[in-house]
Every structure is written in structure tokens, then in C-alpha cells.
Amino acid sequence: xxxxxxxxxxxxxxxxxxxxxxxxxxxxxxxxxxxxxxxxxxxxxxxxxxxxxxxxxxxxxxxxxxxxxxxxxxxxxxxxxxxxxxxxxxxxxxxxxxxxxxxxxxxxxxxxxxxxxxxxxxxxxxxxxxxxxxxxxxxxxxxxxxxxxxxxxxxxxxxxxxxxxxxxxxxxxxxxxxxxxxxxxxxxxxxxxxxxxxxxxxxxxxxxxxxxxxxxxxxxxxxxxxxxxxxxxxxxxxxxxxxxxxxxxxxxxxxxxxxxxxxxxxxxxxxxxxxxxxxxxxxxxxxxxxxxxxxxxxxxxxxxxxxxxxxxxxxxxxxxxxxxxxxxxxxxxxxxxxxxxxxxxxxxxxxxxxxxxxxxxxxxxxxxxxxxxxxxxxxxxxxxxxxxxxxxxxxxxxxxxxxxxxxxxxxxxxxxxxxxxxxxxxxxxxxxxxxxxxxxxxxxxxxxxxxxxxxxxxxxxxxxxxxxxxxxxx
Numbered sequence: 333x334x335x336x337x338x339x340x341x342x343x344x345x346x347x348x349x350x351x352x353x354x355x356x357x358x359x360x361x362x363x364x365x366x367x368x369x370x371x372x373x374x375x376x377x378x379x380x381x382x383x384x385x386x387x388x389x390x391x392x393x394x395x396x397x398x399x400x401x402x403x404x405x406x407x408x409x410x411x412x413x414x415x416x417x418x419x420x421x422x423x424x425x426x427x428x429x430x431x432x433x434x435x436x437x438x439x440x441x442x443x444x445x446x447x448x449x450x451x452x453x454x455x456x457x458x459x460x461x462x463x464x465x466x467x468x469x470x471x472x473x474x475x476x477x478x479x480x481x482x483x484x485x486x487x488x489x490x491x492x493x494x495x496x497x498x499x500x501x502x503x504x505x506x507x508x509x510x511x512x513x514x515x516x517x518x519x520x521x522x523x524x525x526x527x528x529x530x531x532x533x534x535x536x537x538x539x540x541x542x543x544x545x546x547x548x549x550x551x552x553x554x555x556x557x558x559x560x561x562x563x564x565x566x567x568x569x570x571x572x573x574x575x576x577x578x579x580x581x582x583x584x585x586x587x588x589x590x591x592x593x594x595x596x597x598x599x600x601x602x603x604x605x606x607x608x609x610x611x612x613x614x615x616x617x618x619x620x621x622x623x624x625x626x627x628x629x630x631x632x633x634x635x636x637x638x639x640x641x642x643x644x645x646x647x648x649x650x651x652x653x654x655x656x657x658x659x660x661x662x663x664x665x666x667x668x669x670x671x672x673x674x675x676x677x678x679x680x681x682x683x684x685x686x687x688x689x690x691x692x693x694x695x696x697x698x699x700x701x702x703x704x705x706x707x708x709x710x711x712x713x714x715x716x717x718x719x720x721x722x723x724x725x726x727x728x729x730x731x732x733x734x735x736x737x738x739x740x741x742x743x744x745x746x747x748x749x750x751x752x753x754x755x756x757x758x759x760x761x762x763x764x765x766x767x768x769x770x771x772x773x774x775x776x777x778x779x780x781x782x783x784x785x786x787x788x789x790x791x792x793x794x795x796x797x798x799x800x801x802x803x804x805x806x
Contacts (some may be wrong), residue, residue: 420561510561606633680708
């Protein structure tokens with residue numbers, strides 16, 4: 333569904349390149365491809381002849397890099413980020429990449445994810461004299477690197493600092509000498525490596541490689557540190573790989589359909605989820621429609637498996653602008669009508685299966701169901717191509733409290749009544765895993781299921797829990 337309307341957002345997308353004379357321009361196009369991962373801020377830092385230079389700002393990529401400011405970034409290495417921020421993380425000071433300068437050299441960092449021990453580390457560092465300039469978790473890594481033993485080289489300082497961090501992180505760091513790329517030991521956030529000629533590139537999603545003409549080489553491994561410089565690429569480990577736990581919402585919603593994660597194409601996985609959902613749910617209906625855009629693949633799969641014709645029953649208005657950033661629920665609900673319109677002749681007098689990828693609060697689903705009824709739909713059966721969301725996410729997805737979730741503490745019938753549908757159905761966890769090429773029987777299924785089960789792949793520290801949860805949550 334439309335994450336900007338329902339409050340489900342992923343933190344950001346990152347990109348890096350080393351060894352190409354047009355590093356800044358390539359970064360610009362790559363960030364365009366990653367724009368769906370964050371629309372509130374963007375930035376690029378380039379390694380030039382005289383150090384690191386940054387252009388960043390609040391807004392979309394084409395808004396931030398307007399006029400000639402991109403042409404001022406000259407160099408053969410660059411990193412960039414597109415950012416979604418929570419209410420507490422807004423402000424130009426939090427737009428990444430962050431740049432840190434010292435007498436021993438400069439460092440730029442772009443980060444995707446969330447550090448669950450960030451508050452504890454900040455308090456510890458502040459007691460040692462550190463002063464933080466942002467509210468971003470990312471700044472913690474820079475302070476840890478700087479405070480590492482002076483006898484260590486830069487690479488070992490980074491490895492030591494990374495080993496202290498807990499949670500979800502995909503980091504791209506740049507110094508005067510090259511890039512360093514790191515993936516958390518659980519592999520919670522996607523990160524892939526590729527090549528353009530002799531230049532190395534790294535991105536949150538492989539769709540960025542397609543737009544810049546890069547060859548996808550492989551995914552960055554959990555606990556891996558890649559060092560990229562003029563000599564090429566080397567791989568080391570800062571931590572042993574833990575239980576693989578790629579965020580399930582990457583497959584359900586966040587990633588673009590043309591991206592691949594661990595060799596799994598996102599469109600194909602979502603289509604299989606739709607087919608599996610049709611096997612699990614038997615509905616008599618006249619038409620299947622999907623909520624644009626991330627639900628379309630699942631809707632096609634549901635239609636093919638069920639034999640019910642697929643139609644464009646809902647149209648997305650792509651030219652509304654960024655009014656969705658307004659945080660109030662009232663404005664979110666108005667935004668639904670601005671963003672989506674029913675096709676009356678498709679749904680009028682029909683029994684409609686409305687396929688969506690997930691439900692968070694339920695308010696957007698309620699409004700879409702109401703719009704379809706106003707357009708004359710005879711029956712509306714809502715089918716969700718993922719299991720119910722019952723628990724908060726502490727790894728970088730903006731589901732901060734279980735009180736926000738319609739599925740927490742409500743029965744299926746209560747949820748159905750809340751959104752006003754004739755029926756409501758969710759995909760089973762086992763069905764989702766099978767559709768994603770995972771084995772439900774294996775203890776380590778390869779995906780993080782925490783938002784569906786409440787069972788987290790890492791310890792959850794008090795600083796990531798709600799105010800009433802002071803002890804460690806497992």
C-alpha cells in the first residue's frame with residue numbers, strides 16, 4: 333500500500349562508488365532509483381583532490397540536486413543516501429552522508445538501519461567527552477572509530493567499532509583512501525555489491541545497478557567488511573555471521589519489484605505470495621484488484637491462481653507532491669483520497685477482491701474500502717499478502733508501538749469490522765516463507781519475522797523499547 337499514507341516507512345537507501353571519474357553523476361542516478369526508500373532528504377559526498385565535499389538537503393533527489401550544485405562535486409569516489417526520518421530525526425543536520433573532519437583525516441558515513449544500543453553508547457561516549465551534533469544513530473559509529481586505540485590502523489578501528497554495534501545496519505563509509513562497506517551480523521538490511529568497468533559500486537537495492545549499467549556481483553555477507561580502494565576490493569570480517577534474518581518487509585513492501593535480494597526477485601516473490609494466498613483463501617468474486625504499487629504483483633498472482641480476472645480497480649495519482657509528509661492522522665486520511673481513485677466502471681456492481689501487501693493502523697484500508705463502496709462495489713473482500721503485523725520493529729522500520737497496529741489484541745472479525753470489508757484474510761507465515769523460497773521447517777528461515785511473531789533475532793535493549801519497557805526484551 334502507500335507507506336507514506338499509512339505510516340509504514342523504511343529508514344533509507346545508501347549507495348557508494350569508487351574508481352569512476354563521474355562518481356557524483358552516477359550516484360545521482362542511483363539515488364533516483366532508490367528514491368522509494370526515502371523522500372525527505374538526500375545527499376552525496378565526493379572524494380575530490382582536496383578532500384571530501386558534500387551536497388545535501390531536505391527533499392527529493394531532483395529537488396536537492398538542482399542547478400549546478402551537482403557539477404561542483406568532482407572526484408572518482410562518492411557515497412550517497414536517500415532518507416526517510418521519524419519525527420525525532422528531522423532536520424538538515426541529520427541528512428546523510430554525515431561528514432567528520434579531524435587532524436588525522438576525514439570520514440563520511442551513510443547508514444541504513446537502526447542501532448538498538450545507540451542510546452547506551454551515546455551516554456557512554458558523552459561521559460568520555462564526546463559531543464553529538466545530530467540525533468542520528470550514525471554519528472555513534474564515527475565517535476567509536478575516533479576513540480579506538482591510537483595504535484590501530486583505520487581498518488582495525490572501524491572493525492572494532494562495528495563489533496560494538498547491535499541491531500540492523502548497512503554502512504557505507506568513505507575516507508580519502510577508499511570505501512568501507514559493512515553489513516550487520518544478522519543481515520537485517522539489504523546491501524549488494526556490483527561493478528561498472530573497473531569501478532566498484534554498492535547499493536541498498538540491485539535496481540540501482542540497472543539504472544547505472546552496473547553488473548550485480550553479489551550480496552554483502554552478514555558480519556562482512558569490504559575495503560574498496562585503488563588496489564581493488566578485499567573482504568574481511570568484523571564479526572562472525574549470526575542467524576540470517578533479512579527483514580521480511582523488504583519482500584512484502586519496501587524493495588522495488590525489479591530488485592533481487594539473495595538471488596530472489598521481489599516481483600516474483602510477491603507474485604508467489606499472491607498465488608499462495610489464493611490457495612489458502614477461497615473467495616467467490618468477479619474481479620481482483622491491487623492497491624498500487626507494491627500490491628500489484630501479489631494481485632496478479634492471486635488472479636492467476638484463483639482464475640478471477642485482474643483489473644485496475646484503483647489508480648494512483650503520481651503527481652500529488654509530498655503532502656503526505658504531514659504527520660497528523662486527519663491529513664493522512666485526506667491524503668488517501670488525493671493519492672488513490674477507484675475506477676467506477678471496473679468495480680460497480682462487482683464482487684471485488686482487494687489485494688494489499690499489509691495493514692498497519694487500518695485507517696487507510698478503511699478509507700479505500702469506503703471509496704470502493706462509494707464507487708458501487710457489491711462486495712469487498714480484503715486479502716493481505718503477508719501475515720498480520722502484531723509487534724513493533726526496532727531495526728529501522730517505522731512501526732514504533734504495538735498500540736498503532738490494528739492486529740494487536742483484535743480478532744480477525746474485529747479487524748474486518750473495523751475496516752468495513754465483507755471479509756478479511758491474511759497470508760500465513762509458512763505460506764509467505766515458501767513463496768520467498770525459504771524453508772518454514774528450518775529454525776533459521778533466513779528472514780526476520782519479528783513484526784509478525786514478536787520474536788526478535790537480537791536482544792532488544794531498553795533504549796529501543798517503549799518508555800514503559802525498561803528491561804531487556806527478547
